[in-house]
Amino acid sequence: MIFSQGIFSYLLFISLVLRFLMFLRLLLLLAFVQSAASLACATEVLRVLTWTGYADRDLVTEFEKQYSVRVEVTFVSSDDALREKISAKSGADFDVFAANTAEIQYYIGQGLVMPLRLSNIPNTTLQLPRFRDTSAIPGITKSGKVYAIPYAYSEMGLIYDRKQFLQAPVSLSALWDPKYRGRVLMFKGGSHNFSIASLEMGGKPFQIEGKNFKEVIQRLIALRRNVLSFYTLPEESVELFHRHGIALMFANYGRQQWKLLSDSGADVGYLIPQEGTLAWLDCWAITKNTKNQRLAENWINYMLDKKVSGELSRRQGLSNTVDADIVSNASDKIIWLEPVEDDERRAALWARIISGDVPEKF
Numbered sequence: 001m002i003f004s005q006g007i008f009s010y011l012l013f014i015s016l017v018l019r020f021l022m023f024l025r026l027l028l029l030l031a032f033v034q035s036a037a038s039l040a041c042a043t044e045v046l047r048v049l050t051w052t053g054y055a056d057r058d059l060v061t062e063f064e065k066q067y068s069v070r071v072e073v074t075f076v077s078s079d080d081a082l083r084e085k086i087s088a089k090s091g092a093d094f095d096v097f098a099a100n101t102a103e104i105q106y107y108i109g110q111g112l113v114m115p116l117r118l119s120n121i122p123n124t125t126l127q128l129p130r131f132r133d134t135s136a137i138p139g140i141t142k143s144g145k146v147y148a149i150p151y152a153y154s155e156m157g158l159i160y161d162r163k164q165f166l167q168a169p170v171s172l173s174a175l176w177d178p179k180y181r182g183r184v185l186m187f188k189g190g191s192h193n194f195s196i197a198s199l200e201m202g203g204k205p206f207q208i209e210g211k212n213f214k215e216v217i218q219r220l221i222a223l224r225r226n227v228l229s230f231y232t233l234p235e236e237s238v239e240l241f242h243r244h245g246i247a248l249m250f251a252n253y254g255r256q257q258w259k260l261l262s263d264s265g266a267d268v269g270y271l272i273p274q275e276g277t278l279a280w281l282d283c284w285a286i287t288k289n290t291k292n293q294r295l296a297e298n299w300i301n302y303m304l305d306k307k308v309s310g311e312l313s314r315r316q317g318l319s320n321t322v323d324a325d326i327v328s329n330a331s332d333k334i335i336w337l338e339p340v341e342d343d344e345r346r347a348a349l350w351a352r353i354i355s356g357d358v359p360e361k362f
Contacts, residue, residue, distance in 0.1 A: 044292060050098040054098055082103065086112055086287060151320065156253075238266075309322040
């Protein structure tokens, strides 16, 4: 009996010890979870809104390690989508974004971006002279303050299938050539397409006079009938090019698309049409409602690092603002993007054109 009581007491003791150890383990686990949650909350987050190819995962990871932060990247496929996200209502969702100079003018005018502290972006001293002189770049300054830093640029040329052209096309008019009907690709952005049509007709690309709008609309309807499809992303254009045996494409993303197609095995040429070509200069800007201005400045500075800018050109085929120009020598034919006469009117008309409205309705 005494022996049995001893066994019972021993087992009871062991049970209590095990329960205590389980309780201690639970406490340690809760402490670890709480600590991890606190650490996660304490980690700074940078919210980046940009274009495909501007924030590759390995480069973003390197930035995260360098500054012990987390980066959330959101990609856009059009200027319209960018405006929707960087609006008075949604602008607080992002800290830093990339846009072309014509769009930057819009954001400055709407008060959606803040002046930059160039002393916190020392890599601007590495840029080529024409990009260091910010006052000479239309659209990125106001009242002596700088609102955006140039990052990448390219003209929007024509890409053609060498197997379907005995000679390279020389004019934008090739996009309307019925010989290639159903084998032409265009960018979906309506504003650019109005500019292209006006340019092809010998008019001004960004300031179409009211009396000329109807004629430009008729030209765009004819273009729509000649085009197989309108793409948004460069990767989408490559897939369509191969699947449908495309002969000619307007390259909204410039040499980035040419490189993608070449890398995919397509035998393609790239040219600047005789009428000239639109060209964009993308810049980094910081939203007015950023939650971390200094971290956003660090991001811009990082993007201007010679290695990072060099990777942009090597991977995407685009020119950067640090290295010597790799794009073209046809500077006399390059027409830098400018604000248009009425972007809302262009957008509304383009929606009707692409939906299939006939000429008689305009």
